Amino acid sequence: MARKSKPQKTTFNPISYLKSGNARKLPMHECLIPKSWQEDKKFPILFSRKHVNGNLTFVSVLVDLLCTGAKDVLFFVNEPDFIYHEILETYEENLLVEFVPVNYELIHNIIFESVAFAEEYGIAPHEDFRFVEMILEEDTDDFPRIDVPLGENGKAHLHLNEGDDRIKYFEHQILKYGKEGTYEIFYHDHEGVFDDDFEDDEGFEDYLMNSCLFWEEEDWEDYYENIDLEDLPIDIVYHIIPRLPDYDYEKMKQEKLFAPFTKIQSTDKPTSKSDYSKREREKMHEIFELLQDWDAIDIEPNPSIINKIENEIKQSPNNRILLQYKWEYFHRIQADEKTIEIALEMKRKFPDYLFGLTCHAQTLIELEKVDEIPDAMNNLHKLQDLDPKRKKFHTTELLAFYSPWIYYYSMTGQIRAAFFLMRLLIELEVLGDMSLHPMVLEAYREATSKIVSAYLSKVKSGYISKDDFIEKMMI
The missing domain is CATH 1.25.40.10 (Tetratricopeptide repeat domain)
Known part of the structure; x- marks a missing residue:
């Protein structure tokens, strides 16, 4: 779900900028998490950094505490702040999320602990998570740790929803790497367990990606x-x-x-x-x-x-x-x-x-x-x-x-x-x-x-x- 690069009139390259390590040098702007994150188990996290020109570099991570970790990500580099607020408004109004500001240590632990939990079952984070890591603080051994509630009743709960393009991957990995008795798999033919809060009929990712925020030149030509x-x-x-x-x-x-x-x-x-x-x-x-x-x-x-x-x-x-x-x-x-x-x-x-x-x-x-x-x-x-x-x-x-x-x-x-x-x-x-x-x-x-x-x-x-x-x- 990572944002695709659009044509640039300057030599600025978002990926090169991230790889340079300069994103981590930006001051933190905001850390937002749903108020009911512990009950929801699956939710988006927003983290942003501010440039001297007022633009923002920020990420949205769809976290699944039950099993799959960083299930989806969005990242934006040096974008106008109104894009950030449009996405925030989409979450709040269309997906019924009530965000609250928190300290960075909490979101850092939630993200990386959920990723580590998923990796115990052979499940890797979204492929673009590597770019998100370049915006977050480095996850070092001496980073302050906070307990994060993972799984359910001591087990990973993998919910497989029809239409998820990684359904076969998730199922294959947990069956291959998960120890017997440490996980449960739930199959959903239609709406997923998280539909009421975060997914519309076409799914969380499709909903966001349909927004013109992510359109490329050919999309605007079609429009x-x-x-x-x-x-x-x-x-x-x-x-x-x-x-x-x-x-x-x-x-x-x-x-x-x-x-x-x-x-x-x-x-x-x-x-x-x-x-x-x-x-x-x-x-x-x-x-x-x-x-x-x-x-x-x-x-x-x-x-x-x-x-x-x-x-x-x-x-x-x-x-x-x-x-x-x-x-x-x-x-x-x-x-x-x-x-x-x-x-x-x-x-x-x-x-x-x-x-x-x-x-x-x-x-x-x-x-x-x-x-x-x-x-x-x-x-x-x-x-x-x-x-x-x-x-x-x-x-x-x-x-x-x-x-x-x-x-x-x-x-x-x-x-x-x-x-x-x-x-x-x-x-x-x-x-x-x-x-x-x-x-x-x-x-x-x-x-x-x-x-x-x-x-x-x-x-x-x-x-x-x-x-x-x-x-x-x-x-």
Whole structure:
């Protein structure tokens, strides 16, 4: 499943770069693993390194802890970060994976321990794993070790699914090298044991490889001849729009309108010290945990939670976070009028509180009251307008503040502004662990799809030549 090289206009050769050892010298960017990896047993791992130009070299390893180890791999060298985020979004939205950041030692041990386990049964990792190793840290004897749960009940469990092109290899190897009583083989005629989580009807690998992210020149030639404006896949949209002249993000950052937005930094560390008492912090944490654990699927009120929140607000009337928790409670049970009321109360009592603005705006998004969003945000378009002295903002602040504007711009036809803010959040590494509100994402997708559809209409009509189109797609 490794990414095939595409035509290059420069002398840069990804494989030569990896073999030079320079990839390992790049600083680590992100280590992501599914939250439920220990239960899933088979899952993708994402590891990335960052170049000085902002591009990423990264890998995706499909790990099977039950038997086959590094079953499949993808690797990308010096690619724009939007490709990384498109793949991450594919996993999260289409394959229902919830990623969490972890330290490198954990993913290193998971990958190499699963490979070693598979090798006990004569099963080698995917043939392109050798390139993945050049991006990962070297697996030396003194590398810190972490116990990784392998197999099931002390045995390797080999699941053979119809359509897997390595099915004969897996079966042959485990029968030849596996000791009797140390493994079990499960045959699946149709859907595999992992289908619910990671594989569609055609299989995990086929799903990803069908994406235009992996297309070569002949694939784009075929697409040029068969453009279907009625069926525009989102990966096509996300691939094309940053390649359009008006949507060149690097040039947009130099424009007078957008340049000021870039004068901030993001962080996942606390940006201020808590002014709350020990008792308040304990009570806030307690309420936060109650809200996290509360299953509000049936939209049923929970009197014990709201009573606790109300009581604490009486004890600490100047605690804005408690008021935000009150908003969260009524938002969870979809009491729209009440959420508006509480959001306005937050803004009145704490006019400089960012989340007072964004709670108001989020309620308006869900009520589809687009025109009221600027007023809800106090007509502040840049986050630093809220606090001009600050240069660094928490990722949650960035996401909360710019999400309503992405929605507003998308819904009102200001697509360049929506696109710029989306790319800004990607550049500031906001969208790795967090995602946009579904209504914001849908509005953005529809808006950008219209832009790409208009461009493809020109392509289809012959206004844009085949050569120009393919050259642009291969950049």
